[in-house]
Amino acid sequence: MMSRCELLIIGGSAGSLEILLNILPGLTIKLPFAIVIVLHRKSSINSSLAELFASKTNIPVTEVEEKDPILPSRIYVAPADYHLMIEADKTFSLDASEKINFSRPSIDLTFQTAAEAYRDKLVALLLSGANTDGTEGLSQVRQFGGITAVQDPEDARVPLMPQTAIKAMKIDHILKNSNIASFINEL
Amino acid sequence: MEAYLRDEEVEVLLNDILSNHGYDFTNYSRASIKRRLTRLFSFDRTPSFAEFRYRLINDKEYVKRAIEQVTVNVTEMFRDPLFYKSLRDHVIPTLGTYPLIRIWHAGCSTGEEVYSMAILLKEANLLHKSLLYATDLSPTVLEKANSGLFPLSSMKQYSENYIISGGKNDFSSYYTANYDHARFDDSLKNKMIFATHNLVSDRSFNEFQLIICRNVLIYFDKELQARVFNLFDESLQSLGYLALGSKETLKFSSIAKKFVPIVPKEKIWRKME
Numbered sequence: 001m002m003s004r005c006e007l008l009i010i011g012g013s014a015g016s017l018e019i020l021l022n023i024l025p026g027l028t029i030k031l032p033f034a035i036v037i038v039l040h041r042k043s044s045i046n047s048s049l050a051e052l053f054a055s056k057t058n059i060p061v062t063e064v065e066e067k068d069p070i071l072p073s074r075i076y077v078a079p080a081d082y083h084l085m086i087e088a089d090k091t092f093s094l095d096a097s098e099k100i101n102f103s104r105p106s107i108d109l110t111f112q113t114a115a116e117a118y119r120d121k122l123v124a125l126l127l128s129g130a131n132t133d134g135t136e137g138l139s140q141v142r143q144f145g146g147i148t149a150v151q152d153p154e155d156a157r158v159p160l161m162p163q164t165a166i167k168a169m170k171i172d173h174i175l176k177n178s179n180i181a182s183f184i185n186e187l
Numbered sequence: 188m189e190a191y192l193r194d195e196e197v198e199v200l201l202n203d204i205l206s207n208h209g210y211d212f213t214n215y216s217r218a219s220i221k222r223r224l225t226r227l228f229s230f231d232r233t234p235s236f237a238e239f240r241y242r243l244i245n246d247k248e249y250v251k252r253a254i255e256q257v258t259v260n261v262t263e264m265f266r267d268p269l270f271y272k273s274l275r276d277h278v279i280p281t282l283g284t285y286p287l288i289r290i291w292h293a294g295c296s297t298g299e300e301v302y303s304m305a306i307l308l309k310e311a312n313l314l315h316k317s318l319l320y321a322t323d324l325s326p327t328v329l330e331k332a333n334s335g336l337f338p339l340s341s342m343k344q345y346s347e348n349y350i351i352s353g354g355k356n357d358f359s360s361y362y363t364a365n366y367d368h369a370r371f372d373d374s375l376k377n378k379m380i381f382a383t384h385n386l387v388s389d390r391s392f393n394e395f396q397l398i399i400c401r402n403v404l405i406y407f408d409k410e411l412q413a414r415v416f417n418l419f420d421e422s423l424q425s426l427g428y429l430a431l432g433s434k435e436t437l438k439f440s441s442i443a444k445k446f447v448p449i450v451p452k453e454k455i456w457r458k459m460e
Contacts, residue, residue, distance in 0.1 A: 066405050066434055079434055082405075087331040088194065093216040094434050096402040097223075101416035113218045 005147070005187040006121040007031045007070060007086075009114055011107030011137070013040040013129025020127070023054035026181030031059070033187065035071045035084075038078040038110045040103055040129070050077045066094040078105045086114040094128060103133050111137025114139030120145035123187055125175075127151045129161030137169050140168060149173035149183065192225045196236055200224055200243060207244050210254060210324065211387045214411035223257040254377075255327040259406065263341065264299045265403070267350035267433055271303060272353045273453040278428050279311045282396055288317040291395045291422065293386060293415075294403035295321040298332025298379075299345075303352075304399070305375040306361060310354070314378055320393065322384035329381045335371040342369050386415050391422040398423055401432035401454075416440045418459070429456045 012020065016039060039049065053075060054061040061075040062068075070076070070087050070090050078084040083095040084105050100106035111124050111134065124141040126134040128151055138148045153159035155177040165171060175183055192200075197220065205211045212220055233239040242249045265271050271413050282288045287307070292301045302320045308314040326421050337345075346358035362369035384392070386403070398419050419429055420442045429437070429446065431454040437443045446456040 041439070047447050065436070067409060082434060085216075085222075087216065093218055093221075094405045095219045095259065096405065097219070097261055109222075113222075 003107075005123050007036065007114060007118050008074070008123045008125065008187060009038065009060055009185060010038045010125045010127065011038045011108055011111065011134045012127035013131060013133065013158070013161055015128030015130075018157070019151065019180070020053070022177070023058055023181045023184070024053060024059075026185075026186045027057055027059060029058050030073050031185070031187075033072050035059075035069075035075045035184075036064075036078065036084070036110065036114075037075065038084060038105050038107050039132075040105070040107075040131075040133070041080055049077045049080075049120050053077060062083065064069065064092045064094070066092060068092045080105075082180075084110045085115045086110065088117050090117060101131060101133050105135040108137035113138045115141040115144040115146055118146065120147075123147040123149065123181075124148035125184075126162055126165055128156035128158045131161060132159045134161055135165045138165050138171070139169050148171050149175055151180065152176050192221060192228060192236070194195070194221070197221045197224055200240065202246050203240060204250070204253070206373075208250050209388070210385070212257065214408045215273075215406050215441075216408060218261070219406055220257060223259075227253060233411075251325075251327055254325050258325055258328075259402070260296045260325075260328055261402075262296045262299045262346035263348065264303045264337070264354045265280070265354075266303075267299060267453075268348040268351035268451045270401075270430070270433070270455075272351070273455060274304075274430070275307055275311075275353050275448055278397065278430075278455065279307060279313065281426075282312050282317075283311060285396055286316065287331040288397075289314060289395045290317065290319050290399065291394060292319065293384070293398060293400040295329075295332060295381075296380075297322050297328050297337075299337065300399065300401070301332065301379055302335075302337075302371055302375055304453040305378060306349070307352075308378075309375065310356070312406045314374070317378050319379045320364065320395070321379055321381050324383060324385040324387075326383055329383060333379075333381045335373070335376050336365070336368040337371065339364055339367050339369050378436065386418065386452045387411060391418055394424045395422055395427060396424060397430070398432045401430065402435070404431065404435045413440060416442050420445065423458050425458055425460060426457065429458065429459050430454060431456075434448045 050061050050063040064076045083094045150162035150165050152174050153163040201212050308317045349358045362371045445460050449455045449457045
């Protein structure tokens, strides 16, 4: 199962920013797969999330531009107020359609489209959050043979999001905060 | 998961819609169109793929609904208010120097951004000499745009957007409340021309000083984007402006060399030759 990961998607909401900022400095620079971060945030603020992440790691970090190819050893951040979808040809596309479960970007949607495109080469990780986004997406990741992981709700500042996923299905990895970086480095 | 369409089934449907009704979605980004067809299929509880296909071939009314449902019609007045502020500050003053101002809203959906533009022009005392061409491929959304009626429940947010865009008036002076709808002033609508136009297949129909096409190109593949950029180039007079959505760019297109960014952050370009 290890060493074949081509894409890791990390989905997060309330309480996820801090943990991501803690994880990033611990990541190996030449990871053989791409990392995509889908984070709920207020759309009105002209956020420079990608810059903030870039200050914590030497892995190149960029905000996704539509049609970008997904390349290994890079971190991609979903832009505010667009859904981020993964195409079968392993490129990104953006979508400005209705919010899903009050969220845009929708973690479910990125997980779901990536599940089909990457199948057993996908790892999906769901972090802290105050809503239930991500659970449906994880179940589709599972269905297509990908690996599912969540932050241990005991360690999450807002446990609802990982908790909902754990209740809904068998999650492959429930991770303590201190283990998340090494989990990623070993994929 | 309830209903689910396979990739091959999506291709079959897109080809059916093209060959029977002339709407060409085959150059649309797949993930989005697949999701929207799947959503329509499951929402309408169509019993089988064969039946769904049959309806999309034979039922003209259903096709209208399908066209509206598979295209994204999320829009709002003064969407991305700072974009409108840039128009006020950097584009409208130049437009004012023309005897007749022609603006094209390509893919205008239900028209919220067209009414926003009319308000900007009115506040600059330019509406009387302006024509706003508003086009979309879906006749259903154009009917809504033409009605001048928008949900009253959205007005609070539109009013906030309007203020951030630099609006100085009372936003409610532009409409009258009518049950749960806001009816916008006819003086705005009088300067609008609504018509169906399909960016995939239709040609240039006039020359404009400003073309606005926001959050439409993200749904097209690169080949179709290139076609549409050429269409815009043909339809813009020299020194005209082109405005795109916040995540869309001219940068890698073949027409890029003719254009300079005026307000790069707000995705407004000017044609320099």
